[in-house]
Amino acid sequence: MSGPAANDATTASSNRVNGGEALIRSLEMEGVEIVFGYPGGAILPVYDPIIDAGLRHVLVRHEQGAGHMAEGYAHATGKPGVCMVTSGPAATNVVTPLADAMLDSVPMVCITGQVALPAIGTDAFQECDTTGITRSVTKHNFLVTRAEDIPRTIREAFHIATTGRPGPVLVDIPKNIVDANNPDAYFEWEWPDDLDLPGYNPNVTPGDADIEAAADLLMQAERPVLYVGGGVLKARGAQALLELAEMTDIPVVTTLMARGAFPDTHELCLGMPGMHGNYTAVTAIQRSDLLIAMGSRFDDRVTGKVGAFAPDAKVIHVDIDPAEHGKVRKPDVSVVGDCRIAMELLNEVLRQRGLPESNPDRSPWKQQVSGWLEKYPLTYQQSKDGELLKPQYVIERLRDLSPSDTIVCSGVGQHQMFASQYWEFNHPYTWINSGGLGTMGFSIPAAIGAKAGMPDRTVWAIDGDGCFQMTAQELVTAAVEKIPVKIALLNNSFLGMVRQWQSLFYEERLSEVHLGYDLPNYVMLAEAMGCVAFRVEDVDEVDDVIAKANEINDRPVVVEFRCHADENVYPMVPAGGSNDDVIVDPSQSALLDADRAAAAAAAATEGTNA
Amino acid sequence: MNRPGDLAHHTLSVLVENKAGVLARVADLFARRGYNIVSLAVAPTDDVAFSRITIVVDVESAPLEQIVKQLFKLINIVEIQELSAFDAVERELMIATIEASTETRTQIVELVNIFEGKILAVGTAAITVSLDGAPSKIDDFETLLHDYGIRDLQRTGRIALPKMDRSVPVLRAVNEA
Structure with a gap:
């Protein structure tokens, strides 16, 4: 992350800094351009060096806003979002954005002020157990106890937030170690060359054998679907995905977290799966014989009733977080690693196997899918004269x-x-x-x-x-x-x-x-x-x-x-229900009922014949 | 009854960075995800930078694989070894105060001798004993003590290390014979 600013700062003549200056300088070293924040008692000493800093501070109106702004910034730019607030109520106000960033794997660093070290644990004014409260909603958090630990901690925080499965990291900083009036808050500035994280080593590059096994399943599949999640975007993998989908001619669904990872206007795109997914996306998954889960996590809003989800499908699961493998659905091939790297390796293996020329013929599946697309598009009724907007x-x-x-x-x-x-x-x-x-x-x-x-x-x-x-x-x-x-x-x-x-x-x-x-x-x-x-x-x-x-x-x-007050979102799979029971727009339900009756009759005939 | 010596339970030997709050992170994770801890023992290792946490987990509350994977996501956890009773050396310490009248005292002392335990204190109506050893041995001892009436009992929870020379097949064959 360290940009050109790195060298300037380390060669600066005055190397004696206090903790507050060190914090701001550390943020600059990490290439931070913008901080969303709100000052207050415990973080006050850090707001003084901000006046002279080479970064922009956006003064929010509520700390929750600072957190969500940092998330929005991170989503849009791919760079870690940074927010900074004071202790106590300010820290509790950022709990929601932290939890949000945790569940959506958003790289974010949150700096909170804390009461002075000697006051910690005394129920001091605006004191709360910030690291305790945020433990389960952050990827990691730190309570810094010495001024000289600030540069290393900030470096580690950005490293953890942006690598592996990204997520929010909180750094809690007691007031006395950033206080310019405290002689103990001064130290010789040094930017650490390496990290001290013996327990953190995310597995980025997948194993060759796993990629080969994934290629095997992919070549055998008759009804495959690429089930693409937010991990593809986090891995900057949209280009590799486009290549994979086009080379294999496999239809793609993009989850709520992955919209935009694959172009909606592309002929292979079936839209969003899940509770309010497109009929075709939901049904293609249900009928598939191979799900290639790419950076997706089998969220309950996608699977509906897990036992009834894609019942005939084998699963290739690609995800950088080992704990997602087998958490909800046991994969047949598990590829632990970065989605972009995995897809690039897979594309290479598939090319070696003669794709796209030797691609299996899956025209019956493609016809079935395009039939659904044609029959059950997203639809609504335009408002009549005098009615409010749809x-x-x-x-x-x-x-x-x-x-x-x-x-x-x-x-x-x-x-x-x-x-x-x-x-x-x-x-x-x-x-x-x-x-x-x-x-x-x-x-x-x-x-x-x-x-x-x-x-x-x-x-x-x-x-x-x-x-x-x-x-x-x-x-x-x-x-x-x-x-x-x-x-x-x-x-x-x-x-x-x-x-x-x-x-x-x-x-x-x-x-x-x-x-x-x-x-x-x-x-x-x-x-x-x-x-x-x-x-x-x-x-x-x-x-x-x-x-x-x-x-x-x-x-x-x-x-x-x-807008019209009575509009409902369709299609819809009722919570906990099977994706087979998706409810479509009322204008399409007669058609769907007829289709289901025909399918049931066909299945019954097949059963009798067998 | 859930007892630390049950073979159904699984032992995890977890090497962690010796930093403030690490135990709370581990305990929080178990609580947050609904995993059950049967016993837990923590102490520094020979290297002051690291501590070892020995956790006996109830594998019926969640699949062991998920527990291990979620634990390993904690940044301060350096290494996790899954130890089954067969490939680990396991020890536990128990102290207990037992009802002991003049009639039963000698019987209890006899039991303590058989199990190679120690008498820590003797009173007019009770006796305090200690026993260390494999958790299953302590389970057995505890069962036998029940008949006399247990006033207080405390077990440390299990600590464990992998057996040495696990890869030498001859030794394993000898052990199993």
């Missing part, structure tokens, strides 16, 4: 009127699923969302972080009215810091996904899900926070307002789209 329509128009490399962020709920379904992701790192933890309020701060890291790209946050109200105050940050993100607020006046579940599984007994269209007044609220704001209620206005929003590049923009 969220799917809004997303389609946003998609078509924005640059193709637009970065899309989302919160959690119906709008997230609609965004994942209806946007066409044709570039990696253009889709940023909270997949594993499902953190409402993720999108606005994540979009700010993404835009801060990729200032030349258009960044749209697609948000719901529930999510918006959780973190909207960060729009002040965006306005003040001149980070011009755009928010498409799909206001349906409800916690839509909860309402959907109550409609389908609680006999339409709606409980505590109505938020209301008019309170708050989103346009006034957005304007009060320094944004340009629009409200759209009519289909005819949609395109004009999106075009206007796309032209504004000096301030954040909020567009409130008033």
Whole structure:
């Protein structure tokens, strides 16, 4: 990570530093360009050297925002996101982003202030057991006890966060060791040449025998599917994946964490699998005889009922984290290593075996898959005259009127699923969302972080009215810091996904899900926070307002789209149900019922004949 | 009854960096993922930079493979050895205070002698004894003591090291014979 700045700092004439200066210098050595943070008592001494530092500090409005901004930055740029906050309540406020980054394997370093060492354990003001609280939501955490340990600890933190399976690392720093007034906080600056991590040695390069075994299974398969997860993006493996898929002519599904890892408009792309996946993606997995799980982890939102998931499929599992192998589904071939390296090795082996020319003929499978694609596309009914907007329509128009490399962020709920379904992701790192933890309020701060890291790209946050109200105050940050993100607020006046579940599984007994269209007044609220704001209620206005929003590049923009309250996300596999029982859009259910009856009759006949 | 000497349990010998909070990380991981610890013993090794944690795990609570893989993800864990009773030397220490009237005292002393234990203290109505050895031996001793009435009993949990010369087939054959 150490860039050109490395040499300048080590050869600086004044080598005597205090802990606070050492911390900032260490961040510079790691190539950190931007820190999302919020000062306070215990971290105060570190905020003094920040004034003279060669990095940008973005002052957030809530520490949770700092964490999600660091995540958004990391998702968009591939570089570790950095946030810095004080002790106690600030540290507990970053627990949510840390847990989010842990579940979605986001490289992130979080620095927290801590009360002075002698005060630790005395229930001092703004003291909490930060390393204890964050132990299970970080890949690793440190409590630094000596100023001279700061450079090494920061170096180790960045190394752990960015290598192997990436994740969040927290460094807790007591106030006295960064205090410029404490003589014991001074030491001779030295940037460590090597790391002292005897227990950390991630397995990056897969074994040759495993790659050969994977190639064997792949050549034998008649109905293979590439089940691609976020690990491919973390490994910067999109190009290797494209090569693998095209050479083998195997259809690809991209999970919620992997949207964009494979172009949606590619003929081999079947879209997203899982609870709200495309019918074809879900069904192709169910009928497959070989799943090539590439950086995916058999999440319950993908598998549904595990025992009924892809019942006839053998599994090749490629993942850098050994603990994911066999955690949910026992693989037939286990390839432990970096997805990009694994795919490059596999591509080479397959070429040696004569691919693409000697590719097995799988035309019956391809025909079956394309039949599903044709029969069961994603669909919705456009709103009738006088009705409010359909969220799917809004997303389609946003998609078509924005640059193709637009970065899309989302919160959690119906709008997230609609965004994942209806946007066409044709570039990696253009889709940023909270997949594993499902953190409402993720999108606005994540979009700010993404835009801060990729200032030349258009960044749209697609948000719901529930999510918006959780973190909207960060729009002040965006306005003040001149980070011009755009928010498409799909206001349906409800916690839509909860309402959907109550409609389908609680006999339409709606409980505590109505938020209301008019309170708050989103346009006034957005304007009060320094944004340009629009409200759209009519289909005819949609395109004009999106075009206007796309032209504004000096301030954040909020567009409130008033959406139909009764829209459900389809397809849907009920929680814990089998993927075979996927529910499609009501307009397609008669067709699907007929198909299922025909398949059952055919199976019965086959049984009788046998 | 879950007893440390049960062969169904599995012993993990875990070499860790001797750093603050490592034991808490291990304990947290077991708690968070619902794995059961039967016993646990921790002490520094001959190298002050490392400690060894001997954990007896209940392999019925989770597959051993998952437990080992999740443990190994902890940054401070350097090495994990899975030890079965057959390829490890295992020892445990137990001390117990037993009800001992004048009638039963000699019987208990006799038992202690048979098991090559020690008498630590003798009172008018009780006796405190200690025994070290293989966990299964301690299980047996404990069972026999039950008839007399146990006031207090404490076991250290198992510590274990791999047997030497595990690769020499002749020795293994001799052991099994």
